[in-house]
Amino acid sequence: MEQENLVEIRNLYLNFYTYDGVVNALDGVELDIKKDEILGLVGETGCGKSVTSLATLAMVISPGMIQSGQIEFDLGKEKLDLLNIKERDRLKIRGKQVAMIFQEPRAALNPVYTVGDQIAEVYYHHRKEELTKAAISEAEKDVKNAKGFKRSIYKRELSLLEKMLKNPKSLTVRFASKIPILKRFQNRIKLVVRKDTVELLRLLRIPDPQRVIDMYPHELSSGMAQRVVIAIALTCNPTLLIADEPTTNLDVTVQMQILHLIKELKGKLGSSILYVTHDLGVVAELCERVAVMYAGNVVEVADVMAFFKNPLHPYSQALLESIPRPGQKFVSIPGTVPSLVNPPIGCRFYDRCRYALEKCPKVKPELVETEKGHMVACHLYHEG
Amino acid sequence: MKSKGRFSEFKKGMQPTIKELKFTLKKIRQSPLSLIGMSLVSFFIVIAVLAPVLAPPKMADPFLIPYGEEYVTIPEPPSQLHPFGTTTGKIDLYYGCIWGTIYAFRLGIIVIAAILLIGVTLGLIAGYYGGLIDEVIMRFTDIILAFPGLILVMALIVALSQAINPFTGQTWTKIDAAILGIMLVGWPGYTRLIRGEVLRVKTEDYIEASRASGSSDLRIMTKHILPNAIYPIIIVASLDLGTMVLFAAALSFLGLGAPPRYADWGQLINQAGNWVSYGLQYWWTFVFPGLFITLFCLGWNLLGDAFRDILDPLYRRK
């Protein structure tokens, strides 16, 4: 089944300008995220997976700076080059087409706003028109069914809403939203938002959503908080959901629930998911394809079945071997990740690789497709 | 053999401290304001150290400004003999400013040290033990905080004017009484400040780990909590040093500080009080001492700010 690419990352070079020197964090990263798939991005700390996911959102901040590269986002009607468009345009995409969820749910939620308020914020930012239209249709219904005094009130609210739809910055609207009684027309929009929020929370299997909407983040358990974060990410039906280790800090049973939830949601919403993790068990459970990163490069990409059955890159093999198994000795990968301030010239895994060839420290291996859908960056697989 | 080993150990032990110092200095150099603060303070330190050289004392008490035989009321402008000019009674301003530096340092350091001792100790104990001890100490702190400082100082000055100072064996001088007054009421701020930090540090894992290693409370307080809680204190203390000196100068100006003819900036300003009404005719009487006071305070203020910038992102650099 040939799927189209949703995101194409090509030749992404990224540096961090730190006190210790220039850290060569991403060294020509090539990655494809296909439409409607769950792609796992695996690697250890410092390999660049989090930074890559941030880059996909064009959200890399100082001291990081993208040196060069291309991130192409297929929006259907157009293809966006994320790195070369203005920040204003990027804002239109973030939260709407691409959403991100992070590792620590409570850190991602503002502690002084309720859950409902935080979800509402996203609605207001991205879907204001829709909401206003929905409020208008509700208002029209009310106008039809009401009589007398109430009817005139509803009529006024309706007219204000219509004005708001046409020109949200008009003086009438702005004036009306400050006057105590007149500004009630905004409540209609709030009601619509609230209804949608409850639906959304229910979708995420949050029990008793009416109550949860008015709760503050610290009142929620981590599992619930993470679901709220996911809810916020999904308010606008993004085409791409980036998840940066969202279940690492959660209990194992909660993690299982959330993984299943993500699978379910993907089916319902038809989004792609980029799932960043270091846990290969989660990858096996959740992902359809997997990409392995090491020290700023993508070293292997494959279907999940093919990957676990036949890992090609020595690093992937070592990773799979290092999973602790009872009764066996603990295997770890000897050596450490090379310093990226002065990165090695050739293959960055060279000094820890058991199959190292003479070529390896001199020439950097390219990501090459060996079998259908299975790519690896290693000299072992492309001699000649 | 052993002593040699000890010294090399000492040298090695100092290395990380040296690294930290080097890093701190580098950070200071990066911020221009910090640099100014640092330079000003260093400048004053140099003056204080070199005072006997720059202005050799002529009287038994080096803080008494030498004066000529004749009593000349009118200030004389700066000249070769008197680089900063003189003020009432042919008091050499240059001498006064130089030795005033030592005076200022001495005053500031004594006061701040005493305040820190009281405030930090109480805050440490209150924060560490919590419960009833905490309540008692903090209520006591609140009471002290409620005292109007200036009034207390002035009252003390008057009350002690006849009593004998146990430290000097003579009657309380006004300035010593003032110092005592400040020491009595200046510490509550520090107590609160460090108590807050102690409460934060107390919950860290390494405190519990130390307890698991069998440390006594005292050890935990001094070796673990104090070094980690001290940063805000350092910042506030360096700011306060400038403020203390300013306060003392104000007292002297009001006549409640150093005795006349004493090398104290505030006292010099006091003398200059008579001549201000003449406008800038006798400018040197107040410009020089005023400049010294201002720059001294400014230096410490900037240094305090510099400390705040340097010490806080200790983790940020990583």
Place this chain on the structure above:
Amino acid sequence: MDTLIEVENLKKYYPVLGGVLRKKIADVRAVDGVSFKIFKGETFGVVGESGCGKTTLGKTMLRLLKANGGRIFFNAPSDELIEIEKMEYAINSISSLDSRSIVYSPKLLKLLKKYGLKYLSAEDLTKAKELEDAMGSLKKLDSRCIVNSPELMRLLREKIPARKRYELTKISSSTLRRIRRHMQIVYQDPTTSLNPRMLIKDIVAEPLVAQGIAGGRKVYELVIDALEHVGLSEKHLYRYSHEFSGGQRQRIAVARAIITRPRFIVLDEPTSAVDVSVRAQLLDLFQALQKDLDLTYMFVSHDLSIVECVSRRVAVMYLGKIVELAQTEEIYKEPLHPYAQALFAAIPVPDPTKKRERPSISGEVPSPVNPPSGCRFHPRCPIATEACKRVEPELVDVGGGHFVACNGVSK
């Protein structure tokens, strides 16, 4: 097998304050009646999810937290033996006296009397008296320490009982401080468990210095010895903790834990805050140290796969109680308690052919402030009955040392 630690009905509550006067309105029942034994030389795993109380259990067992009920028995080396070890350390740091001279110490005399040893001859006693006078001018010694002869030490060691059973909830704080050297803890996050303002040398040396076990040059040697045991070296002494990686920091924490040669170490999620690739190294280290230094571990973790690899027996906790306790193989292969079953079924397996159809359990762990009545698991239990709402099951042995606390599992 030798029992090192026995815990009986241990309880630890945290009060919830509320109301205007901040009175206690409820208790967070972190540990609510837990009983088990830990045998000498084994690794005892404790697993459970958030709110189950496993970390609180570990800390309460070491008496870093004060228990609200129950008893903890610890077979530590007896007090007197600790005294002797202290004396030995003191000896080695004083090089100006030779090993044959005896300085009179009241404590030593008491010990000798207590165990009926008549060692000091009359001549020796006179000598001791002389030295006692001279002792005043020897500033390094105080009346507690002795410089002794190896023979005397040997005799003392023979006569003095090696172990004494201490009841940790009842002993005085001074005795507790002396026992602390035999039970240590390694924390989860090595960044916060090491004082960021202390040199590594001081961090690792702290247990020795704080308990007065050793001093001076001897401390230096012991610190280097401990560092070498964990795979670090002398050149790491004069640095700060932030100069090291997470894995190295954890090693430093381990060095600090082993420097007093404890019998028992609580490992509180020691690999959770560390990179995956470093975990294996740390686990190897723990195993090596266990063999070398004859240690007993309590391995607390939420990572079920790691616990499976290191522990001999595993206890599963839920809301402050142990619901199942058995040999590792048995419990992972065939857990009997419904919660344990759900828990082990939730572990993601790195094998894409073995995906799970649906989550093994729904809902979340309720708050430990108001645990459900009867069996705490009944609201989420697939086999719960009416009785489960009322009757709280006991932890019983259903055969071969396999304990389960479930109304639905019988012998």
